[in-house]
Amino acid sequence: MEMEKIRCLIIGSGPAGYTAAIYASRANLNPVVFEGPQPGGQLTITTEIENFPGYPEGITGPEMMDQIRTQALRFGADIRPQIITKVDFSKRPFLCEAEDGKQMLADAVIIATGASAKYLGLEDEVKYRGMGVSACATCDGFFYRKKVVAVVGGGDTACEEAIYLSNLAKKVYLIVRKDYLRASKIMQQRVFDNENIEVLFNTNTVGLFGEDGVEGAHLVRHKGTENEEFFDIDIDGFFLAIGHKPNTDIFKEWIELDEAGYIKVEGNTSLTNVEGVFAAGDVADPRYRQGITAAGMGAKAAIDVERFLLEH
Numbered sequence: 170m171e172m173e174k175i176r177c178l179i180i181g182s183g184p185a186g187y188t189a190a191i192y193a194s195r196a197n198l199n200p201v202v203f204e205g206p207q208p209g210g211q212l213t214i215t216t217e218i219e220n221f222p223g224y225p226e227g228i229t230g231p232e233m234m235d236q237i238r239t240q241a242l243r244f245g246a247d248i249r250p251q252i253i254t255k256v257d258f259s260k261r262p263f264l265c266e267a268e269d270g271k272q273m274l275a276d277a278v279i280i281a282t283g284a285s286a287k288y289l290g291l292e293d294e295v296k297y298r299g300m301g302v303s304a305c306a307t308c309d310g311f312f313y314r315k316k317v318v319a320v321v322g323g324g325d326t327a328c329e330e331a332i333y334l335s336n337l338a339k340k341v342y343l344i345v346r347k348d349y350l351r352a353s354k355i356m357q358q359r360v361f362d363n364e365n366i367e368v369l370f371n372t373n374t375v376g377l378f379g380e381d382g383v384e385g386a387h388l389v390r391h392k393g394t395e396n397e398e399f400f401d402i403d404i405d406g407f408f409l410a411i412g413h414k415p416n417t418d419i420f421k422e423w424i425e426l427d428e429a430g431y432i433k434v435e436g437n438t439s440l441t442n443v444e445g446v447f448a449a450g451d452v453a454d455p456r457y458r459q460g461i462t463a464a465g466m467g468a469k470a471a472i473d474v475e476r477f478l479l480e481h
């Protein structure tokens with residue numbers, strides 16, 4: 170049986186994948202998008218998006234992703250609700266396999282599989298998701314103006330999110346499992362100097378409570394020691410900032426990753442270490458992780474593919 174040949178295969182469907190599809194279809198590259206397990210990506214699990222330019226009244230995450238998807242379809246992108254489960258980047262064209270076992274050959278590939286926020290693994294995080302539990306302060310912080318929130322984590326992200334929230338909320342608890350912050354010294358200092366932030370060291374979260382949304386958290390200090398102490402705090406919002414995991418498992422055999430698993434790209438481009446394979450969005454961006462930056466990277470990747478295919 171003859172294998173399907175694809176000029177530009179896009180793996181993933183957040184703002185990066187769909188934007189790459191818009192640009193690639195307008196450049197006549199006949200892109201095929203495999204949307205992956207979460208069509209529309211992380212933004213589909215946020216509520217209101219108010220910081221994406223062009224939406225002065227704001228827009229919900231699912232609505233915005235649907236619009237970008239529709240825009241890609243308008244120019245002829247072939248968007249499939251399927252997952253790519255295997256790739257072989259050892260030679261061109263690249264052999265890729267979908268979940269149904271169907272194989273295809275791609276002249277160029279854009280990886281836009283995103284990253285997933287890590288959660289603690291508590292049942293209550295699922296119960297209250299979208300009802301007070303969030304993994305993105307920049308997306309959801311605005312809803313907690315003059316309220317009390319908690320941020321979990323001790324790294325740069327947690328400090329940055331706590332500082333961001335401290336400008337909106339009445340009070341921010343920073344829940345840190347160790348007796349120190351892992352964040353850079355300057356971020357630590359900003360947290361310690363901030364009167365709105367109270368750091369709870371040696372503290373773990375064991376549960377959340379509330380009637381129609383989060384009203385508080387059950388915490389434990391010095392867990393598992395003789396000084397173990399259970400206590401509750403009243404909060405309206407619970408933010409996870411314990412890191413993200415880039416979705417790169419199926420690529421790691423071929424693509425150069427950094428120590429946290431993010432795809433390394435060449436300078437300010439979308440080029441990976443494999444010629445003909447490009448990366449865009451959160452999968453290659455541990456730093457900004459915004460919808461608008463991911464969309465920009467998607468545009469860059471499609472332009473890089475166009476140039477690559479012209480040269481080859």
Ligand code: NDP
Nearest residue numbers: 289322323324325326327329346347351410411412413455
């Ligand atoms: P990090 O991996 O640096 O930090 C994760 C934090 O979450 C750690 O404090 C860790 O605790 C804690 N944590 C992990 N798992 C759990 C758990 N199950 N329960 C409780 N706490 C947990 O991730 P970040 O997202 O903060 O940063 C990722 C990278 O991005 C870093 O290199 C960072 O420097 C960089 N970054 C830089 C920024 C900047 O320069 N402005 C902004 C944001 C990120 P523990 O310390 O105990 O392991």
